Amino acid sequence: MKIIISNSDPRPIYEQITARIKNLIISGELKPGDALPSMRFLAKELRISVITTKRAYEELERGGFIETVAGKGSFVAGMNADFIREEHLRIVEDHLQQAVEAAKSAGITKAELTETLGMLYDEN
Numbered sequence: 001m002k003i004i005i006s007n008s009d010p011r012p013i014y015e016q017i018t019a020r021i022k023n024l025i026i027s028g029e030l031k032p033g034d035a036l037p038s039m040r041f042l043a044k045e046l047r048i049s050v051i052t053t054k055r056a057y058e059e060l061e062r063g064g065f066i067e068t069v070a071g072k073g074s075f076v077a078g079m080n081a082d083f084i085r086e087e088h089l090r091i092v093e094d095h096l097q098q099a100v101e102a103a104k105s106a107g108i109t110k111a112e113l114t115e116t117l118g119m120l121y122d123e124n
Contacts (some may be wrong), residue, residue: 001030001037005046013048017056025065026074026087032078036066039074 003020006012024030037045039053039071046053057074060066064083103113 003042003046005048013046014052014056014059017042017046017053018059019054021060022063022065022087025079026084026091030076032076034076035078036074 001021001024003017005016009016011019021030023038030036036042036057039050039057041052043050057066057068061068061074064077064079066074067077100113100118
């Protein structure tokens with residue numbers, strides 16, 4: 001599992017870690033039951049505080065992405081298809097919101113934006 005953190009990213013380090021692990025889970029690269037690196041190991045690899053990795057793992061656990069077993073470590077949680085679809089939908093909505101804001105600032109009408117989205121969707 002490769003996690004890269006960036007000082008130029010405006011998000012806090014724990015959010016960068018959380019986002020990367022979520023993406024790995026949603027994409028299927030990490031499967032239910034897969035073990036995550038220990039908090040200490042990940043902190044050492046990324047050269048960050050254990051407190052930062054702990055916060056990232058706590059966020060992932062709160063979101064239902066991972067489960068932590070005392071004395072054994074953290075594992076990818078078994079997630080149902082509805083949960084994964086809902087997370088994909090949330091990501092798409094975020095991207096569409098950015099597109100809407102860019103279109104409005106450029107004077108692109110809703111009809112033009114809808115037409116463009118339809119063309120792009122049909123291309124793929």
